[in-house]
Amino acid sequence: MTITDPLPTLLIIPTGIGCNVGGYAGDAIPAARLLASASGCLITHPNVMNGGSLYWPDNCIQYVEGYSLNLFASGEVFLKPVRQQKVGLLLDAGLESDLKKRHLQVADGCVASLGLDIGPVMTTEKAIQINLKKGMSGSSWGNIEEPDVLLRAAEKLKQAGATAIAVVTRFPDESDELETKLYRQGHGVDIIAGVEAVISHFLVKHLLIPCAHAPGLAPLPIDYDLDPRTSGEEIGYTFLQSVLVGLSRAPDLIYKSEIKAKENTLFQVNTLLSNRDLGAVVVPQGALGGEAVLSCIERFIPLIIVSNQGVLNVSSTKMRLDSLSGNRDKNILYAENYIEAAGLITALRHAINVKSLRRPIDCLKQLNDE
Amino acid sequence: MNLEFIELDLDWPFELSLFDLKNYILSKLLEYGEPLRWAITSVTTHSEKKIQLMSIEVVLIINQDKGKGINSELS
Numbered sequence: 001m002t003i004t005d006p007l008p009t010l011l012i013i014p015t016g017i018g019c020n021v022g023g024y025a026g027d028a029i030p031a032a033r034l035l036a037s038a039s040g041c042l043i044t045h046p047n048v049m050n051g052g053s054l055y056w057p058d059n060c061i062q063y064v065e066g067y068s069l070n071l072f073a074s075g076e077v078f079l080k081p082v083r084q085q086k087v088g089l090l091l092d093a094g095l096e097s098d099l100k101k102r103h104l105q106v107a108d109g110c111v112a113s114l115g116l117d118i119g120p121v122m123t124t125e126k127a128i129q130i131n132l133k134k135g136m137s138g139s140s141w142g143n144i145e146e147p148d149v150l151l152r153a154a155e156k157l158k159q160a161g162a163t164a165i166a167v168v169t170r171f172p173d174e175s176d177e178l179e180t181k182l183y184r185q186g187h188g189v190d191i192i193a194g195v196e197a198v199i200s201h202f203l204v205k206h207l208l209i210p211c212a213h214a215p216g217l218a219p220l221p222i223d224y225d226l227d228p229r230t231s232g233e234e235i236g237y238t239f240l241q242s243v244l245v246g247l248s249r250a251p252d253l254i255y256k257s258e259i260k261a262k263e264n265t266l267f268q269v270n271t272l273l274s275n276r277d278l279g280a281v282v283v284p285q286g287a288l289g290g291e292a293v294l295s296c297i298e299r300f301i302p303l304i305i306v307s308n309q310g311v312l313n314v315s316s317t318k319m320r321l322d323s324l325s326g327n328r329d330k331n332i333l334y335a336e337n338y339i340e341a342a343g344l345i346t347a348l349r350h351a352i353n354v355k356s357l358r359r360p361i362d363c364l365k366q367l368n369d370e
Numbered sequence: 371m372n373l374e375f376i377e378l379d380l381d382w383p384f385e386l387s388l389f390d391l392k393n394y395i396l397s398k399l400l401e402y403g404e405p406l407r408w409a410i411t412s413v414t415t416h417s418e419k420k421i422q423l424m425s426i427e428v429v430l431i432i433n434q435d436k437g438k439g440i441n442s443e444l445s
């Protein structure tokens with residue numbers, strides 16, 4: 001390893017918690033691009049990269065859905081970068097014919113204009129029915145009425161050759177109007193985001209291939225006070241295009257047990273990304289209670305905690321991170337924003353002691369003085 | 371199979387290290403079903419009781435027969 005090698009970095013901005021950066025329509029993409037540039041290898045999830053109609057493909061970014069991200073962080077799954085996935089398209093039978101056609105046209109467009117490999121296409125045998133829910137914390141959640149129906153259709157796509165799956169389900173139009181208005185004006189939580197994550201978690205858990213979700217929704221009337229962070233969801237008929245682009249280069253997911261069972265293990269491991277390769281994890285202050293973050297803390301992966309207000313207050317103090325002693329606290333770094341986080345990643349990547357960059361700077365202490 | 375969203379509170383004893391917290395939570399969630407997506411969504415401290423209380427929000431996979439034992443008050 002040389003100091004110019006990439007420093008694989010995990011960027012987490014949890015879905016459905018209204019983060020100031022990343023709580024809207026792909027509005028963390030600029031931050032992700034910056035961190036990818038600083039690290040040379042950024043692993044992040046659809047909530048960060050999906051901007052409705054907007055997207056940004058970047059060879060330094062690995063697009064990894066949340067459930068697989070948890071498995072990766074805990075060391076259960078390795079990531080195998082690929083040139084291209086064959087993205088199967090799974091459509092909910094609850095989509096009206098015009099809305100379904102819009103999504104098929106987006107998929108056709110991605111083949112014709114972007115060169116993606118999309119197909120086969122499958123429609124569920126009946127509507128899967130979405131329930132939107134909100135937790136006491138203000139986070140968005142939800143569930144689906146027909147998980148077996150969804151899974152059966154997804155399994156058929158995988159059997160037919162899909163190596164990744166984009167799923168589009170019909171979301172209720174009658175969801176809370178005030179919540180939607182607040183979200184579009186940049187003051188609320190994305191009320192549909194939580195259940196989107198649940199759907200993709202469910203499919204990845206059962207199929208272990210990259211999956212991501214786009215909601216099927218009727219267009220909303222124009223809002224003259226629209227926050228720019230939500231605009232990516234207002235400029236088209238579907239949110240599918242960003243999902244297809246993300247999945248088309250998503251890494252394969254390889255279970256640890258699969259590697260052990262095969263020959264040439266050393267060669268394989270050298271071409272895969274594992275949690276042992278991680279040089280840093282970047283996460284919002286207040287959102288430190290997620291599964292992937294806890295896995296990274298267990299493994300002493302340097303944690304860069306960024307001020308990025310959302311509805312949660314599961315802070316470093318509440319999680320007892322501020323009271324860690326000895327060498328452990330050296331793995332905790334704080335940044336006021338993602339620009340500062342990029343600086344910290346650059347310092348870690350190039351082996352520049354972060355203490356040397358800050359003032360005041362303390363004199364060295366002799367052990368025998370203590 | 372069903373997917374259920376529930377919210378529950380768990381004690382976080384002071385003697386339980388942060389480094390063991392994930393497995394502790396998972397072991398508690400498994401009593402209700404198979405955790406699909408979860409997060410700690412608040413932590414409150416009761417210094418007089420030497421305990422912290424965590425709120426967990428979670429979507430569980432419940433197989434039909436196992437689901438009969440779930441406490442609906444948690445939902």
